[in-house]
Amino acid sequence: MRLTHFSYQVDFPTGFPPDWANYVDRWYQLDAPAFALAELFWLNRKSLMKFPEWIFLCSPGASNITDAEFARNPQPSPAKFVHTLPNIRSAALLQVMQWAGPVLCLQNDPNTILTGLREALTLSENGAGTVWVASVTGGAREPTAHLFVIDETGKLKIEKTALPVMANDMAHDNDWLSWILNKKSEPFRGSGLWIE
Amino acid sequence: MIHINSYACATAAGDSTASLWQELQNPPDYSKREFLFHGDRSPVVRQLLTEKLTMCFQNVELPAGRLGVILASTKGFSNDFIRDAEATEIKVDPLTPLLDDFLARTGLTPERRLCVSNACSSSLAAMRLAQFWLNEGLDQVLILAADAVTPFVEKGFQSLNLITKDYPRPFAGDRAGFFLGEAAACLVLSKDRVPTSVRLLPVGLDTEGSAVTRTGSSSQSLIRAVSRIPGVPRARSIDLVIAHGTGTPVNDSTEDLAYATLFNASLMKPSLTGSKWRIGHTLAVSGAIDTILACEALKRNESFCLQTTERIDPALQCDYLTPGKKTASILRVLISSLGFGGMHAAAVIEPPAALA
Numbered sequence: 001m002r003l004t005h006f007s008y009q010v011d012f013p014t015g016f017p018p019d020w021a022n023y024v025d026r027w028y029q030l031d032a033p034a035f036a037l038a039e040l041f042w043l044n045r046k047s048l049m050k051f052p053e054w055i056f057l058c059s060p061g062a063s064n065i066t067d068a069e070f071a072r073n074p075q076p077s078p079a080k081f082v083h084t085l086p087n088i089r090s091a092a093l094l095q096v097m098q099w100a101g102p103v104l105c106l107q108n109d110p111n112t113i114l115t116g117l118r119e120a121l122t123l124s125e126n127g128a129g130t131v132w133v134a135s136v137t138g139g140a141r142e143p144t145a146h147l148f149v150i151d152e153t154g155k156l157k158i159e160k161t162a163l164p165v166m167a168n169d170m171a172h173d174n175d176w177l178s179w180i181l182n183k184k185s186e187p188f189r190g191s192g193l194w195i196e
Numbered sequence: 197m198i199h200i201n202s203y204a205c206a207t208a209a210g211d212s213t214a215s216l217w218q219e220l221q222n223p224p225d226y227s228k229r230e231f232l233f234h235g236d237r238s239p240v241v242r243q244l245l246t247e248k249l250t251m252c253f254q255n256v257e258l259p260a261g262r263l264g265v266i267l268a269s270t271k272g273f274s275n276d277f278i279r280d281a282e283a284t285e286i287k288v289d290p291l292t293p294l295l296d297d298f299l300a301r302t303g304l305t306p307e308r309r310l311c312v313s314n315a316c317s318s319s320l321a322a323m324r325l326a327q328f329w330l331n332e333g334l335d336q337v338l339i340l341a342a343d344a345v346t347p348f349v350e351k352g353f354q355s356l357n358l359i360t361k362d363y364p365r366p367f368a369g370d371r372a373g374f375f376l377g378e379a380a381a382c383l384v385l386s387k388d389r390v391p392t393s394v395r396l397l398p399v400g401l402d403t404e405g406s407a408v409t410r411t412g413s414s415s416q417s418l419i420r421a422v423s424r425i426p427g428v429p430r431a432r433s434i435d436l437v438i439a440h441g442t443g444t445p446v447n448d449s450t451e452d453l454a455y456a457t458l459f460n461a462s463l464m465k466p467s468l469t470g471s472k473w474r475i476g477h478t479l480a481v482s483g484a485i486d487t488i489l490a491c492e493a494l495k496r497n498e499s500f501c502l503q504t505t506e507r508i509d510p511a512l513q514c515d516y517l518t519p520g521k522k523t524a525s526i527l528r529v530l531i532s533s534l535g536f537g538g539m540h541a542a543a544v545i546e547p548p549a550a551l552a
Binding site: 109 | 309402536539
């Protein structure tokens with residue numbers, strides 16, 4: 001098994017159309033997480049040529065930030081409301097990928113991402129092939145998108161293709177990897193910004 | 197093989213599966229407008245949904261063994277805190293604490309637990325995850341599904357102009373949307389069989405990545421979801437489809453196009469029906485409710501009609517159960533769920549002794 005981590009932090013809104021604007025109808029209505037995921041894929045598309053059999057979307061805090069923006073707005077926008085479903089942030093990613101397939105949106109705060117990684121590893125181990133875990137952390141102005149690519153080739157190791165944006169993650173790789181591989185349900189006890 | 201061994205639900209049609217089935221046999225009395233658990237909204241949503249899930253759980257059989265629990269919901273209890281909290285202070289998703297509350301109240305200690313939020317296809321997506329878990333060694337998985345109609349959700353759907361001003365009439369030519377409904381449900385999935393088991397074939401999922409449902413592309417996505425179910429539609433014929441059937445122009449056209457395409461070559465074409473005309477659109481729970489109704493239809497060898505739909509939209513191609521129409525016999529039922537984000541799901545149930 002191999003786990004490769006891609007990440008990218010976006011200053012949102014960007015103020016100019018993204019390079020992938022032609023792939024996403026009304027891209028300017030996207031919320032920050034949806035924009036960040038699409039941008040991350042686009043920037044790394046040459047390294048992400050092998051598409052997954054499954055995508056797990058794991059969003060710490062679900063769509064709470066977008067929910068709060070929608071609730072505070074006295075004139076509700078239909079486009080904003082659609083983004084209050086936490087699964088919607090994957091829609092732009094799929095359009096930019098030009099891919100369709102099974103997506104599972106998982107929540108298990110404060111271990112949402114780690115649980116998703118564990119589920120994805122288990123599924124891949126059991127013959128599902130390549131599984132991606134997509135996630136967005138951070139606030140509405142500077143969201144960080146993550147793509148973890150899990151494939152079945154080789155011995156389990158972790159690779160990073162971007163500078164780690166999460167403090168401590170190098171130091172704690174072994175901690176969370178151990179937790180992912182442990183099939184029990186105790187919460188993760190280590191530290192790191194994934195555990196928000 | 198995975199089986200559905202036990203289930204229970206609470207809807208606007210009552211706190212039991214029997215009452216729901218009974219209510220679906222007759223035209224509704226919309227003057228009551230009973231789509232909510234509590235009209236006064238006095239309990240907070242977190243407490244309300246925990247109570248309803250616990251009540252449903254008391255009506256299912258859950259043998260001892262290695263257990264997984266999955267909660268399916270679109271918004272959980274987000275309405276309880278989203279208006280009062282600064283976004284930066286909100287650290288926890290609005291589903292996981294609801295699952296925590298349920299587990300604390302019931303004393304269950306599952307080996308695996310998760311929440312699934314695949315919009316209105318969440319229940320069927322949760323069943324697919326449960327099938328993975330069972331194949332990986334768990335003895336049974338308890339699926340929980342719950343959603344409430346909160347001011348937040350109402351405001352959103354009103355902004356989308358999807359709420360009908362009179363009454364829902366799925367697949368009618370003059371259909372104009374739905375009412376929102378509240379519901380909770382529990383299903384027990386297991387590899388073991390009990391006398392009342394029905395077999396659940398591997399659930400088909402497909403996501404096409406559009407923000408909202410669009411007839412052309414979404415039909416293709418639903419077709420792909422159905423086609424991921426082994427043997428469907430060729431080796432396994434379908435007698436009854438419990439469609440998502442929201443009663444919006446786009447949703448119903450999408451499903452009709454998908455099923456007309458899928459069953460075009462079938463000698464025996466399925467009849468289509470739905471439940472939302474009576475209990476409203478119960479969002480993430482709708483797939484669970486319709487699966488329960490499919491189990492009942494199979495066991496009773498009976499169906500239920502679209503009681504509020506007098507005339508089917510002439511542009512639609514499939515066979516629909518309008519008032520007075522019945523199916524001949526029911527050996528296999530297909531359930532579909534369509535979700536925003538282009539998240540589509542389909543499940544098929546059949547008797548345990550059917551074609552393996």
